[in-house]
Amino acid sequence: xxxxxxxxxxxxxxxxxxxxxxxxxxxxxxxxxxxxxxxxxxxxxxxxxxxxxxxxxxxxxxxxxxxxxxxxxxxxxxxxxxxxxxxxxxxxxxxxxxxxxxxxxxxxxxxxxxxxxxxxxxxxxxxxxxxxxxxxxxxxxxxxxxxxxxxxxxxxxxxxxxxxxxxxxxxxxxxxxxxxxxxxxxxxxxxxxxxxxxxxxxxxxxxxxxxxxxxxxxxxxxxxxxxxxxxxxxxxxxxxxxxxxxxxxxxxxxxxxxxxxxxxxxxxxxxxxxxxxxxxxxxxxxxxxxxxxxxxxxxxxxxxxxxxxxxxxxxxxxxx
Amino acid sequence: xxxxxxxxxxxxxxxxxxxxxxxxxxxxxxxxxxxxxxxxxxxxxxxxxxxxxxxxxxxxxxxxxxxxxxxxxxxxxxxxxxxxxxxxxxxxxxxxxxxxxxxxxxxxxxxxxxxxxxxxxxxxxxxxxxxxxxxxxxxxxxxxxxxxxxxxxxxxxxxxxxxxxxxxxxxxxxxxxxxxxxxxxxxxxxxxxxxxxxxxxxxxxxxxxxxxxxxxxxxxxxxxxxxxxxxxxxxxxxxxxxxxxxxxxxxxxxxxxxxxxxxxxxxxxxxxxxxxxxxxxxxxxxxxxxxxxxxxxxxxxxxxxxxxxxxxxxxxxxxx
Numbered sequence: 001x002x003x004x005x006x007x008x009x010x011x012x013x014x015x016x017x018x019x020x021x022x023x024x025x026x027x028x029x030x031x032x033x034x035x036x037x038x039x040x041x042x043x044x045x046x047x048x049x050x051x052x053x054x055x056x057x058x059x060x061x062x063x064x065x066x067x068x069x070x071x072x073x074x075x076x077x078x079x080x081x082x083x084x085x086x087x088x089x090x091x092x093x094x095x096x097x098x099x100x101x102x103x104x105x106x107x108x109x110x111x112x113x114x115x116x117x118x119x120x121x122x123x124x125x126x127x128x129x130x131x132x133x134x135x136x137x138x139x140x141x142x143x144x145x146x147x148x149x150x151x152x153x154x155x156x157x158x159x160x161x162x163x164x165x166x167x168x169x170x171x172x173x174x175x176x177x178x179x180x181x182x183x184x185x186x187x188x189x190x191x192x193x194x195x196x197x198x199x200x201x202x203x204x205x206x207x208x209x210x211x212x213x214x215x216x217x218x219x220x221x222x223x224x225x226x227x228x229x230x231x232x233x234x235x236x237x238x239x240x241x242x243x244x245x246x247x248x249x250x251x252x253x254x255x256x257x258x259x260x261x262x263x264x265x266x267x268x269x270x271x272x273x274x275x276x277x278x279x280x281x282x283x284x285x286x287x288x289x290x291x292x293x294x295x296x297x298x299x300x301x302x303x304x305x306x307x308x309x310x311x312x313x314x315x316x317x318x319x320x
Numbered sequence: 321x322x323x324x325x326x327x328x329x330x331x332x333x334x335x336x337x338x339x340x341x342x343x344x345x346x347x348x349x350x351x352x353x354x355x356x357x358x359x360x361x362x363x364x365x366x367x368x369x370x371x372x373x374x375x376x377x378x379x380x381x382x383x384x385x386x387x388x389x390x391x392x393x394x395x396x397x398x399x400x401x402x403x404x405x406x407x408x409x410x411x412x413x414x415x416x417x418x419x420x421x422x423x424x425x426x427x428x429x430x431x432x433x434x435x436x437x438x439x440x441x442x443x444x445x446x447x448x449x450x451x452x453x454x455x456x457x458x459x460x461x462x463x464x465x466x467x468x469x470x471x472x473x474x475x476x477x478x479x480x481x482x483x484x485x486x487x488x489x490x491x492x493x494x495x496x497x498x499x500x501x502x503x504x505x506x507x508x509x510x511x512x513x514x515x516x517x518x519x520x521x522x523x524x525x526x527x528x529x530x531x532x533x534x535x536x537x538x539x540x541x542x543x544x545x546x547x548x549x550x551x552x553x554x555x556x557x558x559x560x561x562x563x564x565x566x567x568x569x570x571x572x573x574x575x576x577x578x579x580x581x582x583x584x585x586x587x588x589x590x591x592x593x594x595x596x597x598x599x600x601x602x603x604x605x606x607x608x609x610x611x612x613x614x615x616x617x618x619x620x621x622x623x624x625x626x627x628x629x630x631x632x633x634x635x636x637x638x639x640x
Contacts, residue, residue, distance in 0.1 A: 013640045014423055016350060020362040023354055024455075027447050030336060031367065034343055042340040044364035045372065047351070047438070047459060052365065054502035055375035086503075087510060103334055118367070121506075127347050129466060129534075129594075131506060132513065135344075139367060146449060168493070171486035171525070172504040181501045182374035183406075184492040186441075186451060190407060193452065205491070205525075214449075274449075320333045 029143035030107040032100045037107055043141055050134060051120020055180045058082035059118035062101070062236075063145055063273050067111045068314040070307075072098065074236045075273075079117055082177040088119050090138040097140070102318040104142040109319075112145035114274065147275030148215055153198060157281025157293050158270065160212070161197035162259055163188035167210040167231050175233050185213035195284070199270075201262075204231040209257045215272035217280070219257060219265030220296050226261070229254035237271035237304075244303050250296065267294030269301075277301040349463035350427040352420045357427055363461055370454060371440020375500045378402035379438035382421070382556075383465055383593050387431045388634040390627070392418070394556045395593075399437055402497040408439050410458040417460070422638040424462040429639075432465035434594065467595030468535055473518060477601025477613050478590065480532070481517035482579055483508035487530040487551050495553050505533035515604070519590075521582075524551040529577045535592035537600070539577060539585030540616050546581070549574035557591035557624075564623050570616065587614030589621075597621040 022041065031043030051057035060079035062072050076094055083090065092100065097117055105113050117140045124133040149158050165188040168181055184202060192200035201217055204210040210231050211217060216238040218227045225245060227238060245252040262268060266289040268280040277300050279293040288294075307313040342361065351363030371377035380399035382392050396414055403410065412420065417437055425433050437460045444453040469478050485508040488501055504522060512520035521537055524530040530551050531537060536558040538547045545565060547558060565572040582588060586609040588600040597620050599613040608614075627633040 013426060014357050016427055017356045017358050017362070020353060020358055020364065021356060024366065024443070025445050026366065026368065033340060036337045036341060037334050038337050038340055040366075040368065042337070043367045044340065045367060046344065046346065046360075047363045047365060047436075047461065048346065048360065048463070052372050053500055054506060055500045056502060056506050086506075106333060107336055116367075123344070125345050127464075127466070129468065131509065141367060143368070144447075146447070148449065166489070166491035168488050168501070169486065169525075172488045172492070177503070179503055180373055180375045181488070181503060182370075182376060183497070183499055183501060186374060186376050186406075187493075189451065205489075 027143045028108065029110070029113075029141055030104045031139060031141035032104055033139050037103060040141060040143060043139065045120060045137070046123065048123050049120050049137065050123060050131060051137065054121065056121035056131065057118060057180055058086055058088070058177050059116055059180070060178055061114060061116045061273050064105050064110065064113040064115060064142070064317055065145070065308045067317050067319065068308060069101070069115070069317060070314050071236055071240065072101070072315060074239065078176070078178060078234070078236070083119055085174060085177050088121065088136040090119055090136060092138060100140050101142070104140050105317045106319045108142045110142055110144055113142045114145050115142045116140060147278070148199065148270065148272050149275050149278040154275070154278060157279040157288070157291075159196070159198045159282040160280050161192035161195045161200055161284050162209065162262070163191035163200045163202050165191065165202040166205055167202050169205045170231050175231060178233065182213065189213050197282075197284070204228065206256070207259070209259060209262050212270060214274055215270040215278075217257070217262075217268065217270050219262050220267035220294060221261070221265050223250070223296070225250060225252035225296070226255050226257055227252070228257045235271055237273055237276060240304060240307075241271055241277065241300060244300055248299070248303065267297050269297045277304050347463045348428065349430065349433075349461055350424045351459060351461035352424055353459050357423060360461060360463060363459065365440060365457070366443065368443050369440050369457065370443060370451060371457065374441065376441035376451065377438060377500055378406055378408070378497050379436055379500070380498055381434060381436045381593050384425050384430065384433040384435060384462070384637055385465070385628045387637050387639065388628060389421070389435070389637060390634050391556055391560065392421070392635060394559065398496070398498060398554070398556070403439055405494060405497050408441065408456040410439055410456060412458060420460050421462070424460050425637045426639045428462045430462055430464055433462045434465050435462045436460060467598070468519065468590065468592050469595050469598040474595070474598055477599040477608070479516070479518045479602040480600050481512035481515045481520055481604050482529065482582070483511035483520045483522050485511065485522040486525055487522050489525045490551050495551060498553065502533065509533050517602075517604075524548065526576070527579070529579060529582050532590060534594055535590040535598075537577070537582075537588065537590050539582050540587035540614060541581070541585050543570070543616070545570060545572035545616070546575050546577055547572070548577045555591055557593055557596060560624060561591055561597065561620060564620050568619070568623065585609075587617050589617045597624050
């Protein structure tokens with residue numbers, strides 16, 4: 001049993017402050033919260049919000065590149081789909097959310113931004129434990145664009161390790177609801193670090209490759225692309241790869257991808273809103289083919305970035 | 321593609337506030353955060369903290385009853401075990417955390433409290449995506465005691481439905497790391513509400529009963545108790561039931577509990593720090609045995625609350 005401390009009786013009780021003095025740093029950016037636009041240092045949620053306490057939340061992240069949103073409509077589709085599945089309601093329709101996202105980016109001044117819209121379950125005004133009584137809370141923010149791979153890694157390819165951690169299966173959490181349940185991915189990441197790699201892939205429940213922390217994975221063999229089909233986030237960048245393949249006549253399939261298939265691939269890349277199409281050149285310490293970034297990866301990556309100026313794929317931020 | 325709004329060009333850009341005006345209510349209580357003791361309205365984390373964005377956090381909750389912590393040492397064991405598994409570091413040892421918890425309760429004045437200690441991964445001061453570079457953040461708070469079952473439900477027994485949602489399996493997330501990954505439980509809860517029940521049980525990956533939102537489950541048949549063994553939180557109240565059974569000569573086993581076994585039980589109860597030992601008298605609309613709270617449940621419940629005054633099981637809060 002815990003003992004009271006000997007010193008406790010002699011000490012004055014600590015003072016209760018009236019306002020949190022926050023010693024942490026925040027990136028430049030603008031958040032929308034409770035009807036206000038605020039600097040990122042003010043973008044906070046209560047520890048009692050079930051978005052935190054139960055990770056009872058959904059979100060989506062879209063990026064802005066050269067002052068243009070990329071495929072914003074697809075991100076909005078997924079976000080509103082997640083809200084519906086989680087039975088959350090927000091006081092904004094699609095146009096309202098779009099306007100808030102534009103405002104966050106415009107007020108931030110960022111030309112390259114990582115823009116997140118999110119909704120937490122919130123909390124009940126009476127502190128009931130019944131989530132139906134909670135007031136759902138919508139937030140959004142725009143911060144500087146970030147990438148899974150840094151400049152060097154984009155150039156020479158990422159070094160990845162395959163962890164034996166298993167991605168949370170769809171029977172537990174529908175991956176189409178974009179969610180913050182990441183401890184499996186985080187522990188996989190530490191496995192990868194332990195083995196000298198830079199990021200991780202984790203497995204699906206059948207022992208096939210699933211995805212990594214914040215990204216999908218593709219491999220290329222015999223000129224054909226494949227990517228895991230089950231238990232993975234239906235990523236927008238993943239979908240964009242399918243769209244680019246269709247445009248350029250490359251075959252791409254969502255299917256089971258075994259660890260062996262990944263190791264035997266001649267090219268491997270990952271996809272994420274945070275970085276786009278990023279080459280992988282080392283898996284578990286062994287080079288992918290000759291260890292150089294492959295031609296299909298390079299071609300798709302170039303096409304991907306070209307689309308960022310195309311009005312059919314992107315839309316100008318409403319800067320003032 | 322998203323369209324810019326017609327009205328956008330005509331409008332002034334919104335103003336950026338310098339401080340969040342928070343319209344929400346918070347319960348009475350005291351939090352510890354960044355070295356300060358604060359009212360619950362100030363207990364907030366950044367949306368950029370990976371404790372929120374990746375549910376990259378661990379926690380524990382202990383309760384205070386009649387001014388005494390109940391089995392605080394076991395909760396501290398589990399919390400520090402979770403920190404180690406997640407490779408998080410906090411600037412407090414066991415005595416330091418104990419002192420903070422005492423202070424939160426003492427400053428709150430609560431004689432019956434729900435007391436949480438938690439650590440988030442935090443964020444990197446340079447906004448790196450590498451969790452090893454993040455500064456982990458310890459927090460604690462004390463709010464009024466809450467229960468899964470309300471007074472009426474404690475009296476007549478809870479009405480529970482069994483959802484087909486599957487609890488996140490241990491291959492994905494080690495349940496011994498107490499975590500906020502709850503969307504499976506939350507969706508199970510909505511399944512239960514849809515069927516007129518008050519709370520839910522969800523399944524393990526083999527189709528056996530696992531646990532519910534915030535609680536373990538026990539059933540009684542032929543005078544013997546059983547509770548699911550795999551893929552469930554090793555609850556302190558669950559453990560307390562085993563300890564009470566040992567004291568009173570009742571047989572209790574952790575084993576597979578099928579849906580059929582649960583339905584055929586003569587008594588069913590759930591266990592949680594939030595409420596203790598709570599009877600279940602209806603499962604999927606059908607009464608458990610005669611639908612009345614059973615004698616073993618009642619006996620264990622009475623014993624459980626008796627132990628709250630016993631110095632071997634509880635410790636006095638250091639109120640000023």
